[in-house]
Amino acid sequence: MTERNRRIVTPWSILLLLGFVLQVGLACWFYDFRDPELNRLAPDDTFHYLKIASNIAQGCGSVFSAGEPTNGYHPLWMLVLVLAHLAFNPGRDVFVLIALVLSAVFSVWSAAVFRRVLMQSGFSESASTLGMALFLFSPWSLLLNLSGMETALFFLLFFSYLRTFRKVMCVRGGGDRNLGLCTARSCCRVDGTRADRQHDNRCDRVLHHPCTPWLDVPEEGSAARSFSFS
Numbered sequence: 510m511t512e513r514n515r516r517i518v519t520p521w522s523i524l525l526l527l528g529f530v531l532q533v534g535l536a537c538w539f540y541d542f543r544d545p546e547l548n549r550l551a552p553d554d555t556f557h558y559l560k561i562a563s564n565i566a567q568g569c570g571s572v573f574s575a576g577e578p579t580n581g582y583h584p585l586w587m588l589v590l591v592l593a594h595l596a597f598n599p600g601r602d603v604f605v606l607i608a609l610v611l612s613a614v615f616s617v618w619s620a621a622v623f624r625r626v627l628m629q630s631g632f633s634e635s636a637s638t639l640g641m642a643l644f645l646f647s648p649w650s651l652l653l654n655l656s657g658m659e660t661a662l663f664f665l666l667f668f669s670y671l672r673t674f675r676k677v678m679c680v681r682g683g684g685d686r687n688l689g690l691c692t693a694r695s696c697c698r699v700d701g702t703r704a705d706r707q708h709d710n711r712c713d714r715v716l717h718h719p720c721t722p723w724l725d726v727p728e729e730g731s732a733a734r735s736f737s738f739s
Contacts, residue, residue, distance in 0.1 A: 521624060521638040528645040529617045532654055536609035539655055543605065547655070555657035558582055559604050562590035566598075585666075586659035605657065612654040615661035620645040622668040629675040 539547045620641050627637035653660045
């Protein structure tokens with residue numbers, strides 16, 4: 510094996526490949542059992558997204574029902590779904606599977622960035638790879654990816670901002686922890702998600718996680734289940 514191949518075939522790259530295969534496999538399995546298993550895992554918002562994305566791609570505008578414009582969604586995730594619809598022009602059921610596969614892609618990507626964040630934070634390569642694997646293969650992450658929502662995209666953007674912040678602070682030779690908190694909180698909003706209290710709580714839960722020890726975080730206090738384009 511050449512030196513270049515050894516750099517490509519590493520334990521963490523193999524784990525990423527296995528994680529992608531596992532997540533796509535789960536997506537295909539649950540896709541075959543959409544009723545009732547996938548409907549139980551996917552919230553109503555998932556089917557809102559798919560219906561609106563389909564309408565946008567077909568030139569009907571940002572609507573769930575004709576004549577009723579809406580912008581109650583994550584714009585970046587909606588953009589991804591619209592582009593996927595334009596590229597593949599899928600049927601209703603296949604569009605569900607495409608959304609699940611896209612979630613798997615972003616989940617694996619976010620795990621790779623998370624590993625880089627851990628290494629920048631001073632963890633060894635083996636410890637960073639372990640942390641990446643725990644994030645990638647945890648039942649919590651796997652179930653979230655089966656929701657068909659923007660969660661994997663959120664983590665990709667969040668970890669990317671944290672990585673960029675760490676690089677900037679290292680260049681500057683350190684910095685204010687409050688600045689770090691403000692930067693991380695801004696990441697949650699810049700990614701395009703709605704800035705409501707529920708979303709703030711999600712940001713705080715991530716920032717309080719042991720994997721973000723460099724941030725000094727203060728304490729702070731329906732649609733139908735069915736999916737139809739008709």
